[in-house]
Amino acid sequence: MSRFFIALLALPLALGWALAPASTAWAAPRELTNISYDPTRELYDEYNKAFTAHWLESQGEEIAIVQSHGGSSKQARTVIEGNEADVVTLALAIDITAIEEAGLIKAGWREEFPDNSCPYTSTIVFLVRKGNPKNIKDWGDLVREGVGVITPNPKTSGGARWNYLAAWAYADRLYNHDEAKVIDFMKKLFANVLVLDAGARGSTNTFVQNGQGDALLAWENEAYLALAETPDQFEIVAPPTSILAEPPVAIVDENADKKGTRDLATAYLQYLYSENGQRIAGKHFYRPSNPAIAQEFKDVFTLSMELITIDDPLFGGWDIAQEKHFNDGGVFDRIYSND
């Protein structure tokens, strides 16, 4: 009887030992942890391979890169709580600012790398059904009667805020800064929204899998991912005006210094701006910040789009836009409450 139980206990112990990660600490290569957001997985899969090879060739050192993906704000939160990222590559500058405010990143990180530390950009486009049956070309078409729009809720989704602000920018130009008319346009737009999901992935599902709506508002790179997953059912429409989304990168100073990886982290982020790094970004549907490389992708991206940044006087930066539009009692609440 007791043998039965000794076996019962010995078995998991042996299994556990076999499953434990091999500890070869003395020979382990230096490790770099990149904490990123949801749709950058394939981009960094390829980029990490390229950088590892580049580093081995130029420095003769083998390295290992650990990736983490999740919602941008959630990822920032785990870094603040002690998830030891050497670099962060997130969706929004405010997420990196939150890490800065927690004391992990030194002030001035936006100037540390070119283009406000944004090696690639993206924008908001429309994903429509194949053949564009509702003939949707621009933001104005989305408020037409009988057009169903899918976008996540700006209250809960970072991506949805870009959608909202892009529409706002269009209406602001159309109505020559007449805010009452802009709000009226936004009301019509959100009256056409069929389903207001909590997050971008949920909205994509509603549109792609459940077949609801005529236009999905989405980040350009995510629209391409959805297109790649379900070919021949959808097409991408790039409106003439949209917003410039700038996902920034930064070294997490406290962790890089503690782990002695500053040189590696710096080179890792710098290499994103190299021709090779820029091409990898373009290949994964992020717009390269280097105009010459962006030109190589002119068949993929509509480079003639007029893209308004969040720092445009119209919005005045994230803090101001957040407070005016998305905080409780803000403009979005008025638009969506139907009064």
Place this chain on the structure above:
Amino acid sequence: MAYVREERGWARLILITVSFLFVALMLILPLAQVLSKAFEHGIKPFWEAVSDEYSVKAARLSALTAILAVLLNTFFGIAAAWAITRFAFRGKGFLITIIDIPFAVSPVIAGLVFVMTFGRLGWAYPFLQEHDLKIIFATPGLVLATIFVTLPFVAREIIPVLAARGTDEEEAAVLMGAGLWRTFWKVTLPHIRWALLYGIILCSARAMGEFGAVSVVSGHLRGKTNTLPLHIEILFREYHTLQSFSVATILVIVAILILIARHVVERVGRKEAEYYVR
């Protein structure tokens, strides 16, 4: 079973139909959907997704955390059940109640508690830093979170069996000169072994599938702290629906194996109990 036959025919029919429909709609259909989606394009893409480096690492990590958590909870469960049913002490009622806390508390809260304790903003962080220890966003954190949510399973299964059997046989063994350890191995353990196995199986099932608490303390480091359930969610959110459902199939298969093991243990255990009674 006579009263069932006296029941009016249509009531019986409706109840049975509703039960089956409900189970089909809520359990069978979603599971079938997982499998059909996973094999949508045949076996090859399925196998590629399942044998992917990070899927394998996630599976190993899940198995490792589950094993460690189950092992520790088994020791704790036996110790607690033994103490509760064999000794009289102050705070016994309190202990019984507190074991059930994980049933009542949301796993997310469990995760947050660990983050607030061992995370960078937690009170234990300076100590951990000084000794170069990592708990949160590393394997120990995953094991801790899993132990928390699976804590009651083993103890809850053994306590009723031990309580029902009383202490006579053990007292006799002690009177005949057996030590505590020997009494436990030769007298107590044989009685509780099926309940114990049953508890271990339930505990393993819960440990393998735990999502909420683990999600909070994981940090989602691919190949390092990503367990199977987390890996499945991330694949899904990254527009890899097929891969996500393929990896989910592993968990479904594990669940089915656990169900079978549970069924066998229940049957054999019942037979043995009947034998003892005779």
